[in-house]
Amino acid sequence: xxxxHIFDGFDDVAALSEEIEAALDFVAxxxxxxxxxxxxxxxxxxxxxxxxxxxxxxxxxxxxxxILRKGLRHVSAASLTxxxxxxxxxxxxxxxxxxxxxxxxxxxxxxxxxxxLVKCVYAYSELNVFHEAMLAAATVELMWRIDQLCARSxxxxxxxxxxxxxxxxxxxDWLANCLCQRPERTLDDVSSTVWAxxxxxxPHARLCExxxxxxxxxxxxxxxxxxxxxxxxxxxxxxxxxxAVGLPRPxxxxxxxxxxxxxxxLTPKDA
Numbered sequence: 001x002x003x004x005h006i007f008d009g010f011d012d013v014a015a016l017s018e019e020i021e022a023a024l025d026f027v028a029x030x031x032x033x034x035x036x037x038x039x040x041x042x043x044x045x046x047x048x049x050x051x052x053x054x055x056x057x058x059x060x061x062x063x064x065x066x067i068l069r070k071g072l073r074h075v076s077a078a079s080l081t082x083x084x085x086x087x088x089x090x091x092x093x094x095x096x097x098x099x100x101x102x103x104x105x106x107x108x109x110x111x112x113x114x115x116x117l118v119k120c121v122y123a124y125s126e127l128n129v130f131h132e133a134m135l136a137a138a139t140v141e142l143m144w145r146i147d148q149l150c151a152r153s154x155x156x157x158x159x160x161x162x163x164x165x166x167x168x169x170x171x172x173d174w175l176a177n178c179l180c181q182r183p184e185r186t187l188d189d190v191s192s193t194v195w196a197x198x199x200x201x202x203p204h205a206r207l208c209e210x211x212x213x214x215x216x217x218x219x220x221x222x223x224x225x226x227x228x229x230x231x232x233x234x235x236x237x238x239x240x241x242x243x244a245v246g247l248p249r250p251x252x253x254x255x256x257x258x259x260x261x262x263x264x265x266l267t268p269k270d271a
Contacts, residue, residue, distance in 0.1 A: 003027065004037050010044040011082065013051040020048050024059055031062035039075040042067050046086045055090050064097050072104045077112040080104060084123035093127050102131030109141040114148040117141060118157045125160035135166050146174055151185035154178055155192045162196035169202060176207040187223055190214050191230040198234035208235070 003023040010020060027033055027045065034042060042063050049060040072080065080101055087094060105112065105120060112120070117138045124131060142149070142157065149157070158175045161167070179185055179193055194211045197204055215223055215231055 003033070004041045007044040007048060008038070008041045010048055013047070016048065016051045021052065024048055024052065024056055027062070028056060028058045031058070034062055034066045035069075037066065039067060039070060039072075040079045042070075043075075043079040043082045043086070047082055050086050050090045060086070060090060060092065064092075064094055068097055068100065072100055075104070077108075077116055081112065081116040081119050084120045088123035088126040091127070093129060095129070098124070098127070098129050099131065102134035106131075106133035106137040109137040112141070114142060114145045115150075115153055118149065118153045118160070121164075122156045122160040125163040128163070130164050130166075132166075135161075135164065139166070139168060139171050143171060143174060146178055149178070151179055151182040151189045154182070155185075155189040155196075158193045158196040162199040165200075167200045167202065172197060172200060172202045173204065176204040180206055180210045185214075187214055187218055187227045191227040191234075194234045195230040198237040201237075 003026055006019055006023040010016075024045075034045065037045065046060055046063040046067075049056040049063065067075070067083065075083075083097075084101060086092075087098065101120075102124070105117075109117065121135065121138050124134070139161075146154075154175050158172065158179075161171065176193065176197065179189065182189075190207075190211045194207060197207060211231060215228070
């Protein structure tokens with residue numbers, strides 16, 4: 001008996017139930033069952049496989065195999081986004097699957113919401129996988145719809161582009177200008193974006209001013225060690241063309257060397 005109905009609609013890792021875990025065990029024993037699953041259900045199976053305490057690699061690999069076998073032409077943008085996040089969460093650099101997803105996104109970027117595009121690009125940056133056609137298509141589409149992005153998504157997109165070394169000056173300028181105008185921006189958003197600009201060697205005076213102002217008005221409870229380290233590291237880079245004047249004194253007496261160690265967490269390691 002197929003367990004497809006159990007997986008279909010599973011979209012929250014926190015909602016993993018005993019029923020789904022039992023269905024995963026069943027699929028692990030009979031992976032041929034997946035051949036009859038619809039693409040959406042297969043991506044939900046993959047998500048369930050990485051949601052367990054230990055990743056169920058047998059099920060994940062079987063689901064990815066079936067997704068590739070069936071093709072991605074008729075897979076929804078939401079399902080492709082879910083699949084990108086599954087691969088990122090599992091740190092699974094399935095190069096063939098990632099290349100196919102990238103080609104699909106490059107051909108129909110308008111099918112994706114603005115947030116879905118950011119999530120896909122961010123997932124590729126987590127895996128340190130560069131797909132030029134996908135990045136070009138996603139960037140152009142997001143420039144048209146940049147007003148639809150919240151502060152957190154703007155920051156994630158900036159970090160992703162910097163990680164992948166996809167440096168396009170107009171895009172970075174638009175990201176900074178939009179972020180500076182977002183009232184809901186947090187210090188995490190601002191410090192991450194400043195880090196991205198420093199890494200990309202893209203100066204932006206207004207962004208630096210806003211970052212310094214936001215950090216200076218924060219207290220020990222709202223400015224974390226990690227956020228301060230990002231700012232200290234970024235403002236110490238000559239390519240940002242901004243000094244650390246205006247930044248609060250280090251809360252934890254971080255030197256730039258320690259700041260670099262903290263900032264290394266933003267850069268994915270080669271697999």
